[in-house]
Amino acid sequence: MKNLQSHLLLLIAATLLFSCSQPSVNNPVLTSADSLALKQAAINGQLVNEGLERCRKFVTDWLAHADSTTGLIPRNLYESTDIWNAWDAAADNYPFMVLTAALTDDSLFRGRMLDMLHAETQLTSRIDRLPDTYSFSKKGFDKPEPDLNSIMFGSSEYIKDGLLPLTEWLGASPWSERMVGILDDMWKYAPVETPYGNIVSNNVEVNGEMLQVLSRVYWMTGDQKYLEWAIRLGDYYLLDEHHPTRNFESLRLRDHGCEIVSGLCELYATVNAADPAKKKVYQPHMHEMLDRILEVGRNDDGLFYNSINPQTGEVLSAGTADNFGYNLNGFYTVYQIDSTDTYREATLKALNALSGNYRNFDWETGSADGYADAIEGALNLYNRESVSSVPGWMDSEMQVMWSMQDSSHRANTEQWRSSGVIEGWHGDGNFARTTIMYCLWKTQGMTVAPWRADIQPGVVRIGEDLLISVSVEADWEGVVKFDVTRHQANMHMPWDWPRINQFPEWFTANESMQYTWANLQNADEKTFSGKQLSDGVNVSLKKGVNQFRLQLTSN
Incomplete structure (x- = not known):
């Protein structure tokens, strides 16, 4: 794979240097450990360059397919080419074009990326600030009448997957303003009545996303309403007949379902600090959910099945979820709050299994998106638990994911060989998201500007x-x-x-x-x-x- 051989040769050279235990000839104040670290830093620099240049090429070659009138990118390149939509184009692809530009091309970031946000806001806002699917050929909305459930789903995806990570990196910006505006209007029009007040949906994915978003936006803004809305959802799922393991007959432990697990854990973290009495009420119900998932939801390596019936313990889909880290984020959060060692041990068990059993693994039927989500989960957890086998696994699996940009590994991407386009669908943005996460690990968060290709x-x-x-x-x-x-x-x-x-x-x-x-x-x-x-x-x-x-x- 590209550059892998040279990386290995440099590692060997660095190891030999370390074994000699001699200070640098050019600078005698450097110890052998320093010299080894500098060799590894040089290797890291090669990887960072390759990663961010791949992201730049992804942005350049996707933008070549943008609509000439609006400047917006289509949902996908092999189908749905006439539409922009919130839950795919806006949520998964566009935000990581923005982040790539923020790190590598300031003029693109402040120019075309911001122009796309303004165009999207102006053209696609349908119910106040809530976005709906836009057709390039119709020069207007794709459907003649708004579907509130569809609009709520798209809005939730756009906020959680796109605007929220941008805000965590950029801080206050036009993108955070767009996020808060959409969030406020979602709850303004929340249509589902419950004993605790109206909520935006009865879709478990949307509500899980809302729990994540509201928990973070509450802290970001200090506005009590976001905590109140989040607690509505917490009461609905933990204190009513909608408990994820007591009442669900099917619980997805991969994306498009697992959001409720980590979402409830984020609310738990928030009320732990902001409303300790509510945290105490939630505690047994939270532990009941997490304990049952550990009991019936994992394979022998400690990774999660795609879906289970938590009441009977039946495994409904035995595939291994690439989103194992998303669930373990929640387990580890509750461990940090309640010192429940079982939840930390679950995290360590999964991390320790990766290097031996999950190299070149078919996470998601050959898609780069599966690799992106799996590596993201490992990076996030390794940041908290430095399991020694994990860095080598992340390095090797990143090479596998990167190779997918070069190899046209799926039939429908043959036309994009040698292009920065990875697979031609909205999941390409997740390739850039995880690559950027990986590169920031290799620089320990250090960035340089202006970026240059060399x-x-x-x-x-x-x-x-x-x-x-x-x-x-x-x-x-x-x-x-x-x-x-x-x-x-x-x-x-x-x-x-x-x-x-x-x-x-x-x-x-x-x-x-x-x-x-x-x-x-x-x-x-x-x-x-x-x-x-x-x-x-x-x-x-x-x-x-x-x-x-x-x-x-x-x-």
């Missing part, structure tokens, strides 16, 4: 220090920026529970601390505050390999 930024963390390698083919000047605790800065969450479609925090700069930035080639040193690092510091790079150490100096 730049290779990679980072390895050793304790509180970062060893940084940035290779360029020509001199480069720009800004290097380090991550912050985004769950606090952007979302105002009380703690960083694992959640779907988040971008994990790796190294984060503490604005109250001082850091030393040392150039390992010329021994130049500069001191920066954590705030300066997160705002971005100016850096000049020379052609070739540039090596740095970022070290905590004082608080």
Whole structure:
């Protein structure tokens, strides 16, 4: 696979260097561990370059198929080419074009990506701010009359899968404004009556998504109404005759159903901090749900079946869910709250099984989307539990997923061979989403601007220090920026529970601390505050390999 052989050769060289236990010849202050870390940082830089360049090509080649009048992308490229819709084009594909541009092309981000948001808002908002399916040929809505249930589903997908992850990364932006506007109007028109107040749907996927969104938007805005709406849903599912394992005859543990599990866990995390009395009421019902899923919902490796009958224990679909991480996010969250070791052990069991039993695994009938979801889940959980076998598994499986962009591995993608298009459907956006997550792991959250096709930024963390390698083919000047605790800065969450479609925090700069930035080639040193690092510091790079150490100096 592309570049894999060279990556392996570099790893071998790094290992040999480490075994010699000799300091660097060029810089005797470097220990053998430092030298090994810098070798790995260089490998990480190659992977980051390849990953973000693949995302750029995905964006460029998909945009070539955008509607010439509206600028909006179609739902898919081999069917539904005449429509834009909220639950596919907007939810799964467009947001990760936006994020790719934010990381690699500021003019595209502030230009065409923002123009697409404005066009979508103007053209597709049908019931107040709620979006409906738009036809390019009709130059208007695809259906003559609005279907509220369909509009609610599309709105929920757009918010949870698209606008919410953008907001977690970008913070306040036109995309977060669009998200809150849609969310408010969903609940303005909530049509389903319950003893606890109206809710937006009786669709378990939509309500699971709403639980996730409302829990986070409550913290982001501080507006009590979002917590009240979320508690309506919590009471409906945990305190009424809609309990997912006590009352459901079919419970999907993969996407399009599993959202209710992690959604209830996110609400549980929220009321733990915001309404402890309600948390206490929910606690036995939450544990009942999670315990029953562990009892009848897993295979021998600790990964989840596609669907079960939780009442009888019958496995309705024995396939292995690529969304195992989505469920385990919830289990791990409740472990963090209640110290229930069983839920942590479930997470560790699944993570430990990946390397031995799930390499080159057929997650979703050969689709890159299955790999994207599986790797995302592993990344998110590895951020909390550093199981030693997981990094190698993520590296190998990312190579498998990336190869799908090159190989035209599905019959209907033959026409896109050598194109950035992966499979020609809205799931292509998830390829970019997970690739970006992976690249941010390889840089520990560090980003560079302006991006250039030859730049290779990679980072390895050793304790509180970062060893940084940035290779360029020509001199480069720009800004290097380090991550912050985004769950606090952007979302105002009380703690960083694992959640779907988040971008994990790796190294984060503490604005109250001082850091030393040392150039390992010329021994130049500069001191920066954590705030300066997160705002971005100016850096000049020379052609070739540039090596740095970022070290905590004082608080």
